[in-house]
Amino acid sequence: MSELKKIALKILSNGKGILAADESTGTMTKRLESVNVPSTPENRLLFREILFSSESMKDCIGGVILYDETIKQNSTSGKTISEIISSSGALPGIKVDTGAKIFASSNEEKITEGLDGLRERLKEYYKLGARFTKWRGVFNISNKYPSKLSISANAHALARYSALVQECQMVPIVEPELLMDGNHTADDCFNKTSEVLKRCFEDLVAHNVDLSGIILKPNMILAGANSDKKISNEEVAKLTLKCLKESVPKSVPGIAFLSGGQTEIQATENLNLINKYNDTNFIMSFSYGRALQQSALKFWSKNINDIKGTQKIFNHRANMNTFAAQGKWSAELEQK
Numbered sequence: 567m568s569e570l571k572k573i574a575l576k577i578l579s580n581g582k583g584i585l586a587a588d589e590s591t592g593t594m595t596k597r598l599e600s601v602n603v604p605s606t607p608e609n610r611l612l613f614r615e616i617l618f619s620s621e622s623m624k625d626c627i628g629g630v631i632l633y634d635e636t637i638k639q640n641s642t643s644g645k646t647i648s649e650i651i652s653s654s655g656a657l658p659g660i661k662v663d664t665g666a667k668i669f670a671s672s673n674e675e676k677i678t679e680g681l682d683g684l685r686e687r688l689k690e691y692y693k694l695g696a697r698f699t700k701w702r703g704v705f706n707i708s709n710k711y712p713s714k715l716s717i718s719a720n721a722h723a724l725a726r727y728s729a730l731v732q733e734c735q736m737v738p739i740v741e742p743e744l745l746m747d748g749n750h751t752a753d754d755c756f757n758k759t760s761e762v763l764k765r766c767f768e769d770l771v772a773h774n775v776d777l778s779g780i781i782l783k784p785n786m787i788l789a790g791a792n793s794d795k796k797i798s799n800e801e802v803a804k805l806t807l808k809c810l811k812e813s814v815p816k817s818v819p820g821i822a823f824l825s826g827g828q829t830e831i832q833a834t835e836n837l838n839l840i841n842k843y844n845d846t847n848f849i850m851s852f853s854y855g856r857a858l859q860q861s862a863l864k865f866w867s868k869n870i871n872d873i874k875g876t877q878k879i880f881n882h883r884a885n886m887n888t889f890a891a892q893g894k895w896s897a898e899l900e901q902k
């Protein structure tokens with residue numbers, strides 16, 4: 567087995583998943599300010615360090631995605647952030663794209679940037695302890711979107727990024743996110759997600775990316791947030807599995823979903839059903855940002871000195887998602 571596949575499996579095996587703590591400073595500022603905490607470098611680190619030193623890191627979290635600022639910060643204990651994460655058995659990862667910007671020829675669609683100088687930045691991140699990376703392409707869903715242009719340009723960028731990351735002995739997370747915003751139906755989401763995934767894999771193959779050494783991070787198949795044609799969780803799970811079965815090559819070892827604006831419970835319940843019905847060889851796990859952190863952040867903002875209390879809430883969500891990643895979650899477990 568290749569070293570890259572070993573890394574991917576270490577991150578996702580036995581119900582483990584990924585903690586996406588790679589919010590850019592802009593996004594993290596919005597999250598902190600929404601709970602009235604000033605967004606200073608110290609506060610951003612403090613909250614994240616509380617999560618990274620939680621009990622559940624050992625059994626539930628196989629990898630943590632960091633932002634550039636965080637991987638270069640020193641913890642209050644004097645250890646580096648990578649050391650804290652590694653000491654729990656998880657692997658540090660790093661977001662390497664530099665954000666999604668509006669296309670020159672469009673007012674609404676975005677292209678993710680960050681390829682220039684990437685090879686050099688990857689070497690630096692490897693030295694800082696990173697063993698996997700993330701790049702997020704983002705797509706709107708509507709009658710005309712995503713356009714052929716945005717699909718081809720973002721798939722091309724994801725493929726060039728992945729090839730560079732594997733050259734540097736790290737596992738690329740390939741994240742083409744079709745947003746939940748809008749009033750589209752689940753069928754629209756299914757069709758557009760299938761189109762994007764197929765094009766991404768065509769480009770990954772064209773760029774000689776070893777598909778057994780990547781992790782795919784897709785959206786689930788959901789109706790738009792403003793759609794009046796919502797579907798049941800069972801249907802979400804079945805459509806998501808159908809889409810992935812038809813669009814993802816079998817050599818991909820693992821799929822780790824983003825939560826994308828679902829509530830914490832929704833994200834857990836849908837992942838659980840996906841695993842209940844999973845008749846593929848793909849590991850189906852989580853790479854959640856908001857769906858792992860939201861309640862913990864809310865509690866912490868009101869109880870800044872209560873580290874144990876904050877960790878208890880994070881541990882609970884991490885445990886629930888680890889059950890879900892094995893199809894063993896139930897609503898009763900939420901009460902315990």
Ligand code: 13P
Nearest residue numbers: 586824825826854855856
């Ligand atoms: P959410 O789970 O909050 O969607 O974040 C995951 C992520 O990393 C998006 O790029």
